[in-house]
Amino acid sequence: MAGRRVNVNVGVLGHIDSGKTALARALSTTASTAAFDKQPQSRERGITLDLGFSCFCVPLPPRLQVTLVDCPGHASLIRTIIGGAQIIDLMMLVIDVTKGMQTQSAECLVIGQIACRKLIVVLNKTDLLPEGKRQAAIDRMAKKMQRTLENTKFRGAPVIPVAAKPGGPDAPETEAPQGIPELIKLLVSQISIPTRDPSGPFLMSVDHCFSIKGQGTVMTGTILSGSVSLGDSVEIPALKVVRKVKSMQMFHTPVSSAVQGDRLGICVTQFDPKLLERGLVCAPESLHTVHAALISVEKIPYFRGPLQTKAKFHITVGHETVMGRVMFFSPAPDSLDREPVLDSFDFSREYLFQEQYLCPAPAEADEAEATEKAGQASAGRCPRQQWALVEFEKPVTCPRLCLVIGSRLDADIHANTCRLAFHGVLLHGLGDRDYAESALPALRVYKLKQKHGVVERVLDDHSVIGRSLFKKETNIQLFVGLRVHLSTGELGVIDSAFGQSGKFKVHIPGGLSPESKKILTSALKKRGRAGRGEAAKPEEAERLEPAQPVGLSLSFKRYVFDAHKRMVQSP
Numbered sequence: 001m002a003g004r005r006v007n008v009n010v011g012v013l014g015h016i017d018s019g020k021t022a023l024a025r026a027l028s029t030t031a032s033t034a035a036f037d038k039q040p041q042s043r044e045r046g047i048t049l050d051l052g053f054s055c056f057c058v059p060l061p062p063r064l065q066v067t068l069v070d071c072p073g074h075a076s077l078i079r080t081i082i083g084g085a086q087i088i089d090l091m092m093l094v095i096d097v098t099k100g101m102q103t104q105s106a107e108c109l110v111i112g113q114i115a116c117r118k119l120i121v122v123l124n125k126t127d128l129l130p131e132g133k134r135q136a137a138i139d140r141m142a143k144k145m146q147r148t149l150e151n152t153k154f155r156g157a158p159v160i161p162v163a164a165k166p167g168g169p170d171a172p173e174t175e176a177p178q179g180i181p182e183l184i185k186l187l188v189s190q191i192s193i194p195t196r197d198p199s200g201p202f203l204m205s206v207d208h209c210f211s212i213k214g215q216g217t218v219m220t221g222t223i224l225s226g227s228v229s230l231g232d233s234v235e236i237p238a239l240k241v242v243r244k245v246k247s248m249q250m251f252h253t254p255v256s257s258a259v260q261g262d263r264l265g266i267c268v269t270q271f272d273p274k275l276l277e278r279g280l281v282c283a284p285e286s287l288h289t290v291h292a293a294l295i296s297v298e299k300i301p302y303f304r305g306p307l308q309t310k311a312k313f314h315i316t317v318g319h320e321t322v323m324g325r326v327m328f329f330s331p332a333p334d335s336l337d338r339e340p341v342l343d344s345f346d347f348s349r350e351y352l353f354q355e356q357y358l359c360p361a362p363a364e365a366d367e368a369e370a371t372e373k374a375g376q377a378s379a380g381r382c383p384r385q386q387w388a389l390v391e392f393e394k395p396v397t398c399p400r401l402c403l404v405i406g407s408r409l410d411a412d413i414h415a416n417t418c419r420l421a422f423h424g425v426l427l428h429g430l431g432d433r434d435y436a437e438s439a440l441p442a443l444r445v446y447k448l449k450q451k452h453g454v455v456e457r458v459l460d461d462h463s464v465i466g467r468s469l470f471k472k473e474t475n476i477q478l479f480v481g482l483r484v485h486l487s488t489g490e491l492g493v494i495d496s497a498f499g500q501s502g503k504f505k506v507h508i509p510g511g512l513s514p515e516s517k518k519i520l521t522s523a524l525k526k527r528g529r530a531g532r533g534e535a536a537k538p539e540e541a542e543r544l545e546p547a548q549p550v551g552l553s554l555s556f557k558r559y560v561f562d563a564h565k566r567m568v569q570s571p
């Protein structure tokens, strides 16, 4: 790769109007087709609508080509921002120094924590600060940003002041940007040349597609994995078409091959560019299209409100965003602290269904209160990994183990709240349309069912009558053979229904203990004659209630996807 430029992708993210495009322009020496808001709609609306690519070179060995990925800032374009964040090696978070952190700055920071390894903060528009107080204001904002980064993985990241377009839109082009050489120096010092891995299946994220008369259709994008050479066949999975690579260019320079991390244009023939505004191109058959997926999931702490099972979210899978319904589940109680596994899903294990994603209970909540409340787990009971089954409204094509982000993009963009709800890794895709029948029965997620009743009376040393555990209309036959526990410690087995009012007979293999017999036979006088101290009639005597209630508890599992709804009791 002597003399070959190593390409590094740097994202330019931040709240709308913080000056991202102005900064990209101030830094770049070469612009790609769609850089600097060239599209007419961008011009019309005066905002960036799509990813813009431009670059500059740093003549250091190996010659570094820094590709800037200029992302939109507008809240409604967050899908594009998430797509952009997945192809970058380092993120520049652009902050308007006169405004500080704004809503989308916070969302970009969240996306950065999920998708990027490195970040620097660029305080832009310093020319707007009054001359005399400028440095003090910059120092104050830099300190504020450090505090914001304090409890993120970017703690201690560098903060640098610039003015990408001093004087603003009306300033003459001659007005030189400020702080750019220092920013380039900082970028070069922060960029660790990522190890590019040419192995693995070829996968490219395409961000623009256009035709060139006499040549064919050019798809520009960034290689996410593997490599590509002239003459290779590539698949557009969303359209299920395969084409040969006719020619390739990197920033207007013809090349014969490219590897992960490179940004390039691939030219193919007989392909209508309108069919693929943005999406994926890959080695044939290397991606899968899934109708549902099992993901490892982590809640984003800034998202307010619970992550409710059965709720719908916008699910960004790789570079596509579709609506999906989620069902959360956690490890079975005996494996709460298992090491998280992020490269596969273990179907051999059992999992506990959750009404909500489990968050640590507040420190002051006591154990009972914490386990009581849905969606909360006391400190010692918070699992190290949780999962979700995501059922997509329409199938998505994505790489294995790709990033997944769940968000509430329909939330009010002026409500200054983080719309990003959770993130995770797609561990297992369900490609069958009828996955509910073909795949889900193998997913052993269970609900723990608990029923409580009382012993009404003793029949003999090995059997009692229970009540208030089933409803009158319950078919008790279904429960025959299940184990119940007496509050006095004995183990019982449901033997049969007893009468028509939901009562049932319990067989106690080990027999009642003497204490239990005492409790159960030291009966309360029944109302009526016996209640008035008169001798109860014999048939009334056996209906006497124990003085102190003896509880009967029945617990069993029901597997959520077991069509027969069997009740299972662990051995």
Ligand SMILES: Nc1nc2c(ncn2[C@@H]2O[C@H](COP(=O)(O)OP(=O)(O)OP(=O)(O)O)[C@@H](O)[C@H]2O)c(=O)[nH]1
Pocket: 014, 015, 016, 017, 018, 019, 020, 021, 022, 023, 046, 047, 048, 071, 072, 073, 074, 124, 125, 126, 127, 128, 162, 163, 164, 165, 166, 167, 168, 169, 170
């Ligand atoms: N005074 C001053 N104005 C700036 C500076 N940088 C950008 N601007 C102005 O701020 C406005 C927004 O600049 P853009 O670069 O389009 O901001 P952006 O972050 O790309 O906007 P979106 O892409 O729509 O989110 C424009 O009018 C710029 O001229 C700066 O350093 N100083």
Ligand SMILES: [Mg+2]
Pocket: 020, 021, 022, 047, 048, 070, 071, 072, 073
């Ligand atoms: Mg812009």
